[in-house]
Amino acid sequence: xxxxxxxxxxxxxxxxxxxxxxxxxxxxxxxxxxxxxxxxxxxxxxxxxxxxxxxxxxxxxxxxxxxxxxxxxxxxxxxxxxxxxxxxxxxxxxxxxxxxxxxx
Amino acid sequence: xxxxxxxxxxxxxxxxxxxxxxxxxxxxxxxxxxxxxxxxxxxxxxxxxxxxxxxxxxxxxxxxxxxxxxxxxxxxxxxxxxxxxxxxxxxxxxxxxxxxxxxxxxxxxxxxxxxxxxxxxxxxxxxxxxxxxxxxxxxxxxxxxxxxxxxxxxxxxxxxxxxxxxxxxxxxxxxxxxxxxxxxxxxxxxxxxxxx
Numbered sequence: 644x645x646x647x648x649x650x651x652x653x654x655x656x657x658x659x660x661x662x663x664x665x666x667x668x669x670x671x672x673x674x675x676x677x678x679x680x681x682x683x684x685x686x687x688x689x690x691x692x693x694x695x696x697x698x699x700x701x702x703x704x705x706x707x708x709x710x711x712x713x714x715x716x717x718x719x720x721x722x723x724x725x726x727x728x729x730x731x732x733x734x735x736x737x738x739x740x741x742x743x744x745x746x747x
Numbered sequence: 748x749x750x751x752x753x754x755x756x757x758x759x760x761x762x763x764x765x766x767x768x769x770x771x772x773x774x775x776x777x778x779x780x781x782x783x784x785x786x787x788x789x790x791x792x793x794x795x796x797x798x799x800x801x802x803x804x805x806x807x808x809x810x811x812x813x814x815x816x817x818x819x820x821x822x823x824x825x826x827x828x829x830x831x832x833x834x835x836x837x838x839x840x841x842x843x844x845x846x847x848x849x850x851x852x853x854x855x856x857x858x859x860x861x862x863x864x865x866x867x868x869x870x871x872x873x874x875x876x877x878x879x880x881x882x883x884x885x886x887x888x889x890x891x892x893x894x895x896x897x898x899x900x901x902x903x904x905x906x907x908x909x910x911x912x913x914x915x916x917x918x919x920x921x922x923x924x925x926x927x928x929x930x931x932x933x934x935x936x937x938x939x940x941x942x943x
Contacts, residue, residue, distance in 0.1 A: 667778075667782075668775055668778060668779060669778065669779050669782040669783065672779070676796070682796070682797065682798025682799070682802065682803075683796045683797045683798065684797040684798040684799075684800070684802065684803035684806070685798070685802075685803070685806055687772070687775050687776070687779070687803075688803065688806035688807045688810055689806075689810075690775075691772065691775075691807065691810065692810040695810070708785050709781055709782070709785055710778070710781065712778065712782070713775065713778060
């Protein structure tokens with residue numbers, strides 16, 4: 644599938660997951676690659692971009708095993724962007740489906 | 748690919764980004780490897796799942812470009828070489844300063860010096876007035892009354908002090924603005940060369 648398209652969808656997935664709870668990087672990568680076939684290395688750059696744009700913030704939290712983990716938390720701004728993207732996505736999918744089913 | 752090899756390659760491909768950024772990025776992957784290994788995966792497996800380090804590095808670079816290019820005033824300048832770009836910006840700023848800024852700047856310096864001159868001459872005038880009205884040099888009038896001379900003198904010296912205070916105040920502001928402008932120039936040059 645087209646890589647730019649995949650990236651756009653990936654942005655939506657990451658925002659959607661972070662809207663539900665805070666994740667640490669590995670957890671997020673693991674969760675997404677369970678459902679989508681994507682090289683995992685594309686998720687960390689995306690998270691960093693989100694942070695630069697103010698969609699997420701980071702904090703460290705201790706874990707039972709090993710060193711503290713870097714968590715990602717959605718900001719208000721990130722939530723707004725997610726909601727807009729979700730609406731866009733729904734109408735896009737509706738449009739594509741209409742075309743695929745040949746409704747004239 | 749082992750963990751060490753993967754991180755080394757990533758570091759090489761990221762070398763155009765600022766160093767603190769590179770360290771921060773690498774620490775994310777250190778964490779990723781740590782957790783992966785603690786879940787029983789091998790280093791090779793994790794490297795493979797992460798994908799080609801060159802691709803990963805390119806993702807960071809395109810993100811960097813898109814998030815900073817909006818505020819980039821020299822988009823036409825070649826991005827392929829940081830130093831060329833930095834040099835070009837430096838030359839542009841120097842040329843701009845020489846052609847546009849220098850003239851008015853020296854003009855302002857002249858104005859300030861003039862103001863000091865006014866202050867000094869008013870003071871001298873005040874002192875001279877103590878010994879007689881300057882008018883008496885040109886006319887045949889008799890020397891003015893002592894009270895006239897003294898008040899004339901006080902008035903002139905007062906004006907001289909006011910002019911002096913104004914001159915010092917303006918000099919301070921001027922100095923502050925000059926420093927600010929120089930810092931801004933330096934910042935422009937640095938920012939122009941850092942992000943690729």
